[in-house]
Amino acid sequence: MTVERIMWTWFYKLASPPYVYGVAAALMPWLFGIAALAIGYGVVAGLAIAPPDYQQGEAFRMIYVHVPSAILSVTIYTIMACASAVALIWRIKVGHAVAAASAPIGASFTLLTLVTGSLWGRPMWGTYWAWDPRLTSELILLFLYVGVMSLRSAFEDPARGDRAAALLSVVGVVNVPIVHFSVVWWNSLHQGATIVRLGAPKMPGSMLWPLLSMWLGFMLFYGAVLCIRLQGEVLNRERQSAWVREAIKS
Amino acid sequence: MSEFWSMGGYARYVWPCFGFTAIVLLWNLWAARRSLRAARLRAGRALAMAASES
Numbered sequence: 001m002t003v004e005r006i007m008w009t010w011f012y013k014l015a016s017p018p019y020v021y022g023v024a025a026a027l028m029p030w031l032f033g034i035a036a037l038a039i040g041y042g043v044v045a046g047l048a049i050a051p052p053d054y055q056q057g058e059a060f061r062m063i064y065v066h067v068p069s070a071i072l073s074v075t076i077y078t079i080m081a082c083a084s085a086v087a088l089i090w091r092i093k094v095g096h097a098v099a100a101a102s103a104p105i106g107a108s109f110t111l112l113t114l115v116t117g118s119l120w121g122r123p124m125w126g127t128y129w130a131w132d133p134r135l136t137s138e139l140i141l142l143f144l145y146v147g148v149m150s151l152r153s154a155f156e157d158p159a160r161g162d163r164a165a166a167l168l169s170v171v172g173v174v175n176v177p178i179v180h181f182s183v184v185w186w187n188s189l190h191q192g193a194t195i196v197r198l199g200a201p202k203m204p205g206s207m208l209w210p211l212l213s214m215w216l217g218f219m220l221f222y223g224a225v226l227c228i229r230l231q232g233e234v235l236n237r238e239r240q241s242a243w244v245r246e247a248i249k250s
Numbered sequence: 251m252s253e254f255w256s257m258g259g260y261a262r263y264v265w266p267c268f269g270f271t272a273i274v275l276l277w278n279l280w281a282a283r284r285s286l287r288a289a290r291l292r293a294g295r296a297l298a299m300a301a302s303e304s
Contacts (some may be wrong), residue, residue: 022282047254115267116271120267
């Protein structure tokens with residue numbers, strides 16, 4: 001079998017609800033376990049081992065939850081929009097299920113980004129909130145998540161709700177580069193990129209490792225929660241299928 | 251140890267920041283498990299109804 005053929009077989013399998021249901025159930029404990037280890041190390045090292053910042057002192061430690069959560073808020077939106085596009089173009093139900101499962105997780109991490117950012121902004125900028133390009137575009141991201149979720153539940157026919165939500169998700173993806181480049185395009189209170197930039201990160205290893213660990217931990221945590229929600233969303237869309245009988249027995 | 255908890259005078263920002271993070275992580279687990287449980291119940295009910303009709 002050629003590599004190409006293996007890839008296509010795998011792609012078709014991913015479109016099959018019972019396969020996705022089984023994979024999600026099997027992956028969940030692994031993702032959750034590794035996420036717990038990575039977040040555990042990140043919290044301890046970030047709070048107790050990393051040295052204080054020379055400008056921000058101990059306040060910089062908020063970076064260990066704010067930055068991973070901010071990255072996750074845009075990453076989840078991008079995944080949701082891609083899954084929605086796949087679902088719309090190829091009429092793959094699992095795509096809608098991934099998008100529906102991702103939306104509440106993404107919304108919660110966007111809220112977390114705004115709250116932790118505001119707690120960091122008060123001592124550093126002297127204000128909890130400013131109508132700054134980065135802050136405003138992140139707030140719009142939260143409204144997009146809430147809009148996608150309400151739209152999905154606003155229709156009597158769940159399939160129409162899925163399509164409407166998918167369309168809004170795809171259109172709303174224009175906000176993702178705006179969030180990312182807002183600190184470059186406009187004058188912003190918010191600081192520029194520290195890690196993801198051309199050249200070496202502007203941070204010593206003792207500060208960087210806990211941050212990378214938190215980032216990995218948050219990503220895997222999203223994966224674990226997605227696996228739980230995805231099983232439910234697949235079931236919601238597959239009630240008449242024969243495999244569901246076997247699946248809910250366990 | 252009290253020096254650690256005082257976070258160089260930033261305790262009132264750092265601890266709520268980490269506290270709210272813990273709340274969001276726990277909410278995600280709780281809400282996800284609840285939605286899966288609800289979906290299993292609904293699917294079970296739909297199967298039972300289909301069985302009683304046939």
